[in-house]
Amino acid sequence: MTRISCLPVLFPSGVSEPVDYFRHLFHREIMEEVVRQTNLYALQRDVTRPLNVTVAEMEQFIGVCFHMSIHVLPKTRLYWNPQTRVEMVASTMSLNRWENIKRHLHFADNNNQVPGGDKLFKVRPLLNFLNDSYRSIPMDEMLCVDEQMVPFKGKSQLKQYIPMKPKRWGYKINMALCTTLMCTQGPFNPVMDSLTLLFFDNWFCSVDLQILLEKEKIHSVGTVRQGRLAGCTFMDDRAMKAKGRGTHEEKMTTHNGVNLWAVKWFDNRPVTLLSTFVAANPTTQVLRWDKKKKEVVRVSRPNVVAVYNKSMGGVDLLDSLIALYRTKIRSKKWYHRIVFHMLDMTLVEAWLLHRRDCQSQMPEIAHLPLLDFKIQVASCLCMENKVSNKRKGRPSQAVVVGKNKRGPQSFVPPDPVRRDRTDHWPLHASEKGRCKMPGCKGIVRSKCSKCAVFLCFTQEMTE
Template sequence: MMALRNQNGELFRGLDPEEDRLSIKYRKRSRNQYTIQVVLSVSPTLWKRITEAGNVNIDLRRVVALDQSPLVQCKRCLGYGHSKKYCSDKVDLCSHCGRHHTIDKCTERQTSSPPSCINCQRSKQEKTEHNAFSETCPLRRRWDAAHKQISNPEIINENILNKFLGILIYTSVIKFSNTRAYWSEKFGYDHIKNNGIALKKFEKIRSTLHFADDTLCLPKDHPDYDRLLKIRPPEETLNCQFGKVPLDQRLSIDEQMCATKMSHYIKQYMPNKPHKWGFKLYLICSLQGYAHRFEVYSGGGSKNNILPGEPDLGESGNTVVRLARMEQNQQPQSQFDKSKKERVAITCPKVIKEYNAHMEGVDLLDSFIGRYHITMKSRKWTMRLFYHFLDLAVINSWVMFKKVNNIKGNDQLLNLGTFRLELAETLCKLGLFANGAKQGRPSGSRIQRELVMKKFRGPAQAIPLKDVRLDQTCHWAVWLDKQQRCKFPKCSGFTFKMCQKYRVSLGDTKKSNCFYKYHNEE
């Protein structure tokens, strides 16, 4: 690295300390026993300068530096996206003619016959007269562009991310076996098709969504190596928000499973759990099922990793811990005896009764997740854990919603399924304020109560959610063919105007400007 810096000073000139990043990622043996292959990790700015220069000087050699394709092509089946080690085929294909033999035994190649790409034949391309490894193959160029992501760069803002999360929450209540069915003409859901994002955009966000910088990942032999670095930021953010709620007097601490059978080294097998395979989490919950904190189990640590002051209890610590006296306050308890086939009286300590009475918080949370949870499949272990984190956040918000409404004396509470649907609809329809004003409003607003009362008096149009009604985004007035009754409270007039976003007819006259009041007053 010293020679690379000293002999190529123009590449490092004028770089900031953050951009001047050059380190060795790993070393690899080469065929020549006197040389090794070194893989360097550089910043994006330095990578751009090196590839634009085309070559760099190292000692007495000029090394060619090109932007090589990250595309992987199998040498057995000649397909893309996997190597020969993970190929399911058993017979090699010829890259010249596409038949079941290697290229050195190809008779057509020996007779100088034109090649025929097997990949272009499978995809029914017009031009197939080229080798399967040729860089001019149109199918290879398409795969290469997808891996480089040079076409249609994705731009995600807060509004698009809210719609993405809203669609994920929709899928936890309304379930289809195929993800694309939510956008289909026959089975598609209106809130996703009309108010969400397009199918291709949703799939692209789901495939490219990352939560941490992979360049910050340390080697596995490093003492500070973190196995959960790629999912650590959302875990820490949610724990910070969950911890703002004061703790109750009695809490329950237990383990939970994020069900999955994907191949990963931190996946656990718990035979006594309903879902035996998955990622294990430790949670501290209240008796109502609110998760104050959670932690993903990343595997056992080193035996030498002992905190200072910890006594060594040996292989079995149960030989050291003993009760100093008999447990007091023992209470009679009945239990069914299988041998006698009748209920018998036994003594139960009070501490056991207290434990059983206040250890249901995590189990209650598991029952909430079992009713409605995101079942969308993904090959990434980070996305599977992210779906579970999102379920925990939704359930915590629902538990706090019930607690606040019980304090206020509101008996009309939403069940978990309805709460998820309204939350998803709000995320899909909610826009951003241009002036950055606060979007939260008191739940007991005057217009919202009068809208509900007006709907009870007779046939009426659907009442939009309050946050969507006041989001100041895309509420355009469209003209109707026939007059309809104005839906603003205490207004009995007729109008030809309707809000395009949620299809509610509203008047707009000099005396009563109902359209403006409906979208600005609480």
């Protein structure tokens, strides 16, 4: 039987498909290792009930998880419930199979675990693979280091409480990010190799650290706690507030052959910064809203503050991107929360790589938003090169009563799914539809069994 050819490529040359960016970071070697450890764990639990999951099924499992982060329901079983069914989830994999894979999802051999050893043993192989993938991204000269919270309120020795974070309970990760939000070093490994500028907050900043970095030819800037500046006294907070916003004071010293500049600046509240390469001058003017005058006023800002604000905050922005469509799948296993967070972060990093390539190839209006990017990746993982999972038995004989109304435009799968040459067969539909081939206005009954779109079944179309 002749297969139906699907739509042409829509992306310009030089920009890959969204799913290719995700697979570049979460590559096949990682997927094969996850499949191997998952099948091994299923045999360790019950040798008579092997799981026999494949790489294709594991991709479908991840694709379903991504769809669940977009179509958020309070319970996972609702995605298969007839009243709240989500077609892209329910038609990809059965509920029992998805729950079985989730139950046995594993990343390390339990026989190799040492009592009292690595607390992240369960996910260490996955983190190592992802660290290597993130290192393949070219690193900028400016790098910011900050903490990231993985929200979690279950029982775990690794769970921490940080009251100043938006998500106070969870796992804390030390992140190293470029100013373009590219995770160059990956989570749980904030060691830097070759860079020239480093930015961090008062959790890390100290005089000894900045001296050590400067001797390694790494300039640094960071907010610092007053107690870590021994022998350095600044103007009192009340005195600075009385002088008004924009007041600053600078101290400079040389310690172990390294020049250090400490600057205290009062904006809405006082802040102290420590630097080894930039000082307070030259100052610039910034706009601020004055509550008393009820107007916008100009406030003097030291140069060190401008440099710090320009390059710091990447981890917080990455957190906000992950939180937009976070995978919220409940599990009894504590490490599943880390795994789903890593998947979400890898997809956001893939979107950033895709957007970077699009900036030189496409107009800004044609760039894919994060939501559309995640939908395309999830659809490709669920459908590309996969055989349809059709249920056995007689089809439903439900009868629709009433006048037929024009519904929404039919879903067109992404280009990798349309051109994967797997399971695209012509079907004779009971209803008619317009051909989806660009430029064709034919009304036909032939339909693709996988893409579920109407296409003309002619000699020109099938060649």
